[in-house]
Amino acid sequence: MSTQTPDTDSETEQPSSTSPQERRMAEKQARKEQREADEAAAANEIQGETVELKVFRYDPEIEGKEEPRFDSFTVPFEKGMTVLDALIYARDEYDSSLTFRHSCRQAVCGSDAFFVNGRQRLGCQTQIADLDGPVRVEPLPHQEVVKDLVVEMDHFYDQMESVDPFFDPDETPDDELEEQRQDRENREKVKLSTRCIWCGACMSSCNIAAGDNKYLGPAAINKAYRFYMDEREGENKRQERLEIIEAEHGVWRCQTQFSCTNVCPKDIPLTEHIQELKREAVKQNLKFW
Amino acid sequence: MYEHDVIVVGGGGAGLRAAIAAHEEGADVAIVTKLHPVRSHTGAAEGGINAALQDGDSWEDHAYDTMKGSDYLGDAPAVDTFAQDAPEEVIQLEHWGMPFSREEDGTVSQRPFGGLSFPRTTYAGAETGHHMLHTLYEQVVKRGIEVYDEWYVSQVAVTDEDDPNERDCHGVVAWDVQSGEIAGFRARDGVILATGGLGQAFDHTTNAVANTGDGVAIAYRAGVPMEDMEMIQFHPTTLPSTGVLISEGVRGEGGILYNSEGERFMFEYGYATNDGELASRDVVARAELTEVQEGRGVEDEYVYLDMRHLGEERITDRLENILHLARDFEGVDGLEEPMPVKPGQHYAMGGIEVNEHGETCIDGLYAAGECACVSLHGGNRLGGNALPELLVFGARAGRHAAGADMPEPKIETGPEPDAEREDLGVPVGEPGAKEAAADGGAVENPASDPKAVVEATAETERERIETLLEREDGVNHADVRADLQESMTENVNVFREEENLKQALRDIQDARERYQDVYVADKSRTFNTDLQHTIETRNLLDVAEAITMGALAREEFRGAHWRKEHQERKDDEYLKHTLVSWNDGEPELWYRPVILEGDEQTYEPKVRSY
Amino acid sequence: MAQRYSSFSSGSTAWLLQRITAAFLVVVLAFHFFNLHFVTHAYEIEFAGSQARMQNVGYFVTMILFLLTATFHGVNGVYNALVNQGIDGVQKRIAQVVLGAAALLLVVQGIRVANTLAGF
Amino acid sequence: MSQSYDRGLIEDFGRWREFTAGMWAWVFHKFTGWVLIGYLFTHIAVLSTSMQGAETYNQTLSGLEGLALVRLLEVGLLAVAVFHILNGIRLLFVDLGVGLESQDKSFYASLVLTGVIVVASVPTFVSGAF
Numbered sequence A: 001m002s003t004q005t006p007d008t009d010s011e012t013e014q015p016s017s018t019s020p021q022e023r024r025m026a027e028k029q030a031r032k033e034q035r036e037a038d039e040a041a042a043a044n045e046i047q048g049e050t051v052e053l054k055v056f057r058y059d060p061e062i063e064g065k066e067e068p069r070f071d072s073f074t075v076p077f078e079k080g081m082t083v084l085d086a087l088i089y090a091r092d093e094y095d096s097s098l099t100f101r102h103s104c105r106q107a108v109c110g111s112d113a114f115f116v117n118g119r120q121r122l123g124c125q126t127q128i129a130d131l132d133g134p135v136r137v138e139p140l141p142h143q144e145v146v147k148d149l150v151v152e153m154d155h156f157y158d159q160m161e162s163v164d165p166f167f168d169p170d171e172t173p174d175d176e177l178e179e180q181r182q183d184r185e186n187r188e189k190v191k192l193s194t195r196c197i198w199c200g201a202c203m204s205s206c207n208i209a210a211g212d213n214k215y216l217g218p219a220a221i222n223k224a225y226r227f228y229m230d231e232r233e234g235e236n237k238r239q240e241r242l243e244i245i246e247a248e249h250g251v252w253r254c255q256t257q258f259s260c261t262n263v264c265p266k267d268i269p270l271t272e273h274i275q276e277l278k279r280e281a282v283k284q285n286l287k288f289w
Numbered sequence B: 001m002y003e004h005d006v007i008v009v010g011g012g013g014a015g016l017r018a019a020i021a022a023h024e025e026g027a028d029v030a031i032v033t034k035l036h037p038v039r040s041h042t043g044a045a046e047g048g049i050n051a052a053l054q055d056g057d058s059w060e061d062h063a064y065d066t067m068k069g070s071d072y073l074g075d076a077p078a079v080d081t082f083a084q085d086a087p088e089e090v091i092q093l094e095h096w097g098m099p100f101s102r103e104e105d106g107t108v109s110q111r112p113f114g115g116l117s118f119p120r121t122t123y124a125g126a127e128t129g130h131h132m133l134h135t136l137y138e139q140v141v142k143r144g145i146e147v148y149d150e151w152y153v154s155q156v157a158v159t160d161e162d163d164p165n166e167r168d169c170h171g172v173v174a175w176d177v178q179s180g181e182i183a184g185f186r187a188r189d190g191v192i193l194a195t196g197g198l199g200q201a202f203d204h205t206t207n208a209v210a211n212t213g214d215g216v217a218i219a220y221r222a223g224v225p226m227e228d229m230e231m232i233q234f235h236p237t238t239l240p241s242t243g244v245l246i247s248e249g250v251r252g253e254g255g256i257l258y259n260s261e262g263e264r265f266m267f268e269y270g271y272a273t274n275d276g277e278l279a280s281r282d283v284v285a286r287a288e289l290t291e292v293q294e295g296r297g298v299e300d301e302y303v304y305l306d307m308r309h310l311g312e313e314r315i316t317d318r319l320e321n322i323l324h325l326a327r328d329f330e331g332v333d334g335l336e337e338p339m340p341v342k343p344g345q346h347y348a349m350g351g352i353e354v355n356e357h358g359e360t361c362i363d364g365l366y367a368a369g370e371c372a373c374v375s376l377h378g379g380n381r382l383g384g385n386a387l388p389e390l391l392v393f394g395a396r397a398g399r400h401a402a403g404a405d406m407p408e409p410k411i412e413t414g415p416e417p418d419a420e421r422e423d424l425g426v427p428v429g430e431p432g433a434k435e436a437a438a439d440g441g442a443v444e445n446p447a448s449d450p451k452a453v454v455e456a457t458a459e460t461e462r463e464r465i466e467t468l469l470e471r472e473d474g475v476n477h478a479d480v481r482a483d484l485q486e487s488m489t490e491n492v493n494v495f496r497e498e499e500n501l502k503q504a505l506r507d508i509q510d511a512r513e514r515y516q517d518v519y520v521a522d523k524s525r526t527f528n529t530d531l532q533h534t535i536e537t538r539n540l541l542d543v544a545e546a547i548t549m550g551a552l553a554r555e556e557f558r559g560a561h562w563r564k565e566h567q568e569r570k571d572d573e574y575l576k577h578t579l580v581s582w583n584d585g586e587p588e589l590w591y592r593p594v595i596l597e598g599d600e601q602t603y604e605p606k607v608r609s610y
Numbered sequence C: 001m002a003q004r005y006s007s008f009s010s011g012s013t014a015w016l017l018q019r020i021t022a023a024f025l026v027v028v029l030a031f032h033f034f035n036l037h038f039v040t041h042a043y044e045i046e047f048a049g050s051q052a053r054m055q056n057v058g059y060f061v062t063m064i065l066f067l068l069t070a071t072f073h074g075v076n077g078v079y080n081a082l083v084n085q086g087i088d089g090v091q092k093r094i095a096q097v098v099l100g101a102a103a104l105l106l107v108v109q110g111i112r113v114a115n116t117l118a119g120f
Numbered sequence D: 001m002s003q004s005y006d007r008g009l010i011e012d013f014g015r016w017r018e019f020t021a022g023m024w025a026w027v028f029h030k031f032t033g034w035v036l037i038g039y040l041f042t043h044i045a046v047l048s049t050s051m052q053g054a055e056t057y058n059q060t061l062s063g064l065e066g067l068a069l070v071r072l073l074e075v076g077l078l079a080v081a082v083f084h085i086l087n088g089i090r091l092l093f094v095d096l097g098v099g100l101e102s103q104d105k106s107f108y109a110s111l112v113l114t115g116v117i118v119v120a121s122v123p124t125f126v127s128g129a130f
């Protein structure tokens, strides 16, 4: 066979004016039309994979919602979809009265801790693909429900604020531009504890916190840990902090259930911190003997 | 009615810093915020806080970098003040216990950042904003400053003088999300708006769902001009499904961008033959979109950011949080697959026009943080410059509002009768504004008694909300919002063309018409987010319109603002800010010259190349 | 401060004692079970055998300690469990009194039994 | 504050299905602890018969030991005691901050070990009763 004939034929068969660029544009156009057609079809009937959501509903003011119930929503599934995405879809497309807190969509604001398929999780941090359907979304247990998935957070905030959650050194450098030194080990020590986003998941998962309203709870104790362990604070404040930590409803109430540690979306070793403070309290008190 | 000396609207970095400053001046301060302070979007910032702290660095250099970064659309007095105050503010944070990353000797670490001539970015791991926000909130708790959380501010109470420059602000009207109660908040000394960003005007953004530009729209309708609204920063690497930011660190470590054909397009198509993936944000963002527009995008939507070749060890060591982000928010394992990314709205350089003390043209009304525009970032914000802005100008606004003695400001504010005006030739503003006095603007307040002004404003707000709730049928705000976001992303994105911008303005007009029939399906008074979002959508319409108006007026390429028909910076024509005034429902666009004479140096516009 | 050192007080002492008694009980309880079910079988126990064991001073002392630690540990444990359930005020006071009395009763009666068995 | 609905007990019961290892450990430890203290009281009560003389003591004991039910209960007691001991040791380690990452595994280990010990002891406990 001659080597001269080869593919030229087939090449000329293609309209020679088509550059790869134009071909792609044409393809893009075709894909766009396909997508639009799909969307139009989807408007009537959801095609493809769907997720079934069962969402807790309650509103003290609205007839028919005073008695808590579960509503089902069928939402089209997309790769990468989170529980929060699905809730937003359900709200915007089906029922605009569906109520839940959310803001950042990236696990930093701590607004959207829900009870999803039997576990406290952040809606925005939970991939639907990782869950078994139907996905059951309830408000955080052990907290009063305000409406739908919104729970009363005041108690949680009160506990957080009861541990003097602020840096309070005995003295700071006089010079406005002089910093306090902190060695790296000490920063590492408190690092994990500073990651808390106040989502309340831990508190909701702890059975002791559920029974004993005065219990500080894992998040607040962790906050106390963050400052107690910070070497930049002085001896006096340390002593004050110890008193808060070892009060009757402080660390002693923890029964090492570990559920707080299990659910914390920021992977803070809460139980470990609580235990460390218990030992610290014992150590400090033994010194008095 | 609630009463305090200073009312701070917003509990993000700027609001908290302002409240602390006012409290230190001895004022009785309250923070009114629609989210609990720790939920604010300041917590999302990852990178760092710039300040000239070390020997060998100077505030002048920081100011110079900032001005250059702004593409000479910053005002020198703002830039200088900022660079001078930043070090003290950062050390102040340190004194408040912020867990900064440290050097061996125990001092605060600083790292290099894009556009900076010196490594002056302080940081706390990959979650600087989180730590800054929490440290500030802790100090607020320590001082016992009152916080009204989950109270949505929907109006400022302003006297009804014709000229906005003559108006006085006496407080705000807010609404308790939990109970539905609508109440006036009288501010004896001042109201400080610190409501953050407006990313929700776009459908793809790194901003939070709560970033709806409320403060900007509220101040705007009360008569304060919006400045440089067209200057919107887009970040090149955000996850397509949620807009979560993938930090520059990935590209810094050697991450590579590919298109759907597997080509390393930054080089192959000549977008940045030297720097490749590490070119500046706007260059990379435009390159990505060009790829997608020319049909080489994956699913016609995004491109790939690949870091697999860096090896598991290096990735887990330096980029571990990126693995989590890709996993949690996109369902992608960065060790196994490339990560999908596309450009997303990131930051608004423009906002409520204020001077160095955070004052607007309305007496007693201040603004600070992302919602404000002191003209610090001009055409483009440098990474790590927003957080110190919150501190510097938050503190200054707080102090001034509480009555501290401060020098005469050098920056002017407020509508000017003789300013150069622009007619865009496209209808904008509130449909039917001519006939009816526009809603939301200065309420008719014959009374001059401050409390009566607040009460009257609260009353109009009650009526407005009543009307929204009573309507049994109509348009759902979510549809209006979705259409608006879509049009903004389509037309007022990284690429801006005259025809598209005009289209966007027409779409906004259309949306405004539809919004007049909006109704709230949820009739409950308890935690009615449907109502809240409906009101927010209104604010988005106003800010989106101003963004587009500015973009249409500015016929040049400066900073983040790129115009297809005008591919170069025009210093002789456009060394000026665009301002949009509400003008009781008939928005007007006008200009004010940029101030380039600073304390120490007069900045000479130079070509911005790195 | 003094209150902290009572066995019913919250705080580190009770917590620590609960752990120390636990550590002690591990050994003694295991020994006790082993001794009375495997070495001597429970169904073979007779007064004489018990008496013989009790007359060994070491054994007697161990059993008394066993009684004291187990009582403290058990009663303090129950009290903790109740506080964990959130009892407060009067309820808590009642729990303290009742549990205290029960503990006392148990210890007194236990010692009397031990004495009888030992033949004192 | 708005009126709010308390889901009350519905939420607490039925949640056990969602308990994780640490929670179960806590529940079991609590339960076994209560059984043990309960037993301690009974135990002392039974032994008190010795104060009425050796005869009564012997009769009571052999009478009780003669009952198959008591023998079975004793096996239960053993199970309870062994679990409480093993999990108690686990808790002591947790208190010392040792092995917190494998707290779930050590709980399962306590369970398995308890099972093994109890099964192995059954012959000794019930011999002669049936």
Ligand SMILES: Cc1cc2nc3c(=O)[nH]c(=O)nc-3n(C[C@H](O)[C@H](O)[C@H](O)COP(=O)(O)OP(=O)(O)OC[C@H]3O[C@@H](n4cnc5c(N)ncnc54)[C@H](O)[C@@H]3O)c2cc1C
Pocket: B009, B010, B011, B012, B013, B014, B015, B032, B033, B034, B035, B036, B037, B039, B040, B041, B042, B043, B044, B045, B046, B047, B048, B049, B050, B128, B129, B151, B152, B153, B154, B194, B195, B196, B197, B206, B207, B208, B210, B211, B214, B215, B245, B346, B347, B368, B369, B370, B371, B383, B384, B385, B386, B387, B388, B390
């Ligand atoms: C993903 C991401 C990363 C970033 N990284 C950096 C970085 O590394 N370095 C840097 O310098 N900058 C960074 N930025 C920019 C910077 O974080 C923001 O500009 C800044 O945090 C804005 O702070 P703020 O206080 O103005 O607003 P926010 O923190 O958004 O706070 C706004 C507050 O106002 C309240 N509010 C809003 N509307 C109302 C209303 N109607 N009524 C009552 N209250 C209201 C809200 O509840 C909230 O408390 C980043 C931004 C994003 C999105």
Ligand code: HEM
Pocket: A254, A255, A256, C018, C019, C022, C023, C025, C026, C027, C029, C070, C073, C074, C075, C076, C077, C078, C080, C081, D029, D030, D031, D032, D033, D034, D036, D037, D038, D040, D084, D085, D086, D087, D088, D089, D091, D092
């Ligand atoms: C006669 C023996 C024993 C009795 C009567 C007994 C009884 C109890 C009781 C009633 C509790 C409280 C449970 C609850 O929280 O509801 C408890 C807790 C506890 N027991 Fe025991 N126990 C005994 C032996 C042991 C042994 C041998 C150990 C071994 C280590 C042990 C370790 C613990 C620990 C660590 C707790 C603490 C739970 C806490 O407060 O966190 N116990 N015990």
Ligand code: SF4
Pocket: A195, A196, A197, A198, A199, A200, A201, A202, A203, A218, A219, A222, A263, A264, A265, A266, A267, A268, A270
């Ligand atoms: S400790 Fe973890 S679970 Fe608890 S509030 Fe903080 S982030 Fe949430």
Ligand code: F3S
Pocket: A205, A206, A207, A208, A209, A217, A218, A253, A254, A255, A256, A257, A258, A259, A260, A261, A270, A271, A274
């Ligand atoms: S769940 Fe509760 S019991 Fe302790 S370990 Fe966590 S606080």
Ligand code: FES
Pocket: A102, A103, A104, A105, A106, A107, A108, A109, A110, A111, A112, A122, A123, A124, A125
């Ligand atoms: S939305 Fe902010 S944590 Fe989920």
